[in-house]
Amino acid sequence: MEKKSKLAILTNGIIKENPTLVLLLGTCPFLATSSSLINALGMGLSATAVLICSNVVISMLRKVIPDKVRIPCYIVVIAGFVTLVQFVLQAYAPGINKALGVFIPLIVVNCIILGRAEAFANKNTVFDSLLDGIGMGLGFTLALAAMGAIRELLGTGCLLGMTIIPNFSIGFFNLPPGGFFVFGVLIAIIQAATKGKALKAKSFSCGLCPMYNSCNTAEANEEVAAAAAVQKGAQA
């Protein structure tokens, strides 16, 4: 692996490999908790805290954890930090904890966190993993906040509870279908702005999943091989 500067590691997750808008990871919390800006920030910061802590600890333990049982080990570390975050939220932000509900414990199975553990933290030094965690976490939070702001503004005419556009609300944007719709439009805007270069994936498939390499399902492998062949053909 080529040596990257510390700044490049930090900014990598914010723009170039933004976990949700470019890598299309963590879509469940991204859609579910973005109905208002405050929920989006709460979710983003909670996930960031877990991501930074788990990245650091997994990086510290990377020479100790046997390769065969690494995934269960990651899950235990992550679940521990999620429980801590849950305690902190219950104590200091009970409102947000209630609004986010089941999605706080579900940070455990957030594929961004597991994906960074597998792809970055178990191969890099503690300090680099810390920077990567901060960058990826901020990238997720910023994307979530942007989506939350759009949905809250169009859905209720408010931002953080303050009225911005009086007597304006399109309920659709606050509801689940609005989540899918705004996400689709955001992706399209990014594609248009970068002339289709930002997203590496042509479509949703199994190969996007960070667990893909450890999953090696026969059928999924076939699919990805076929997709890669099509892509090669298109380039040629």
Added chain:
Amino acid sequence: MVNLIVIFMAIVLVNNFVLSQFLGICSFLGVSNKMSSAVGMGGAVVFVMVIAEAVTWPVMQLLNKFDIGYLQTVVFILVIAALVQFVEMFMKKYLPALQKALGIFLPLITTNCAILGATINAISYGYSFAESMVYSFGAGVGYMVAMILFAGIREEKLYNTEGVPTPFKGVGIILVSASIMALSFMGFTGMFQ
């Protein structure tokens, strides 16, 4: 009995796991590109969800008895991970036909948030054992229904036709079609309380 039917219908149609609660979106979008995979994945989710519920519900009673309910998240994910491994081994040995149909999707399921979400939800709603079994079965069926319908739409390859604006091609139009499907499911709102 009526209570159980209401729980089942509400979770399949009104509060559909994928389309209104956003659980299991990764696999919903990732595996719905082929009908055969969608059916297999849906079946595997129903199967694991029911077994996971049957195991986690008594485990939660045990945790509550020792007053360590806050360990829920850690214990549930470990129980589910171990369970999936065990089910896989059991199926390989005794049910090879079922293993062939569902087996390849099993490793994916440990990190599927729909499973952990269903078990945590059933606890937080305070359901009895029978109610939580019906709830998790319904959640799995709802996931399967959404998945099969969406695979049907995606197999038509509507999203690659000429009419789609270039930036929307691929990922964008899939999300917009999911949005329209979620909108149609909102028609069930208020049917069951």
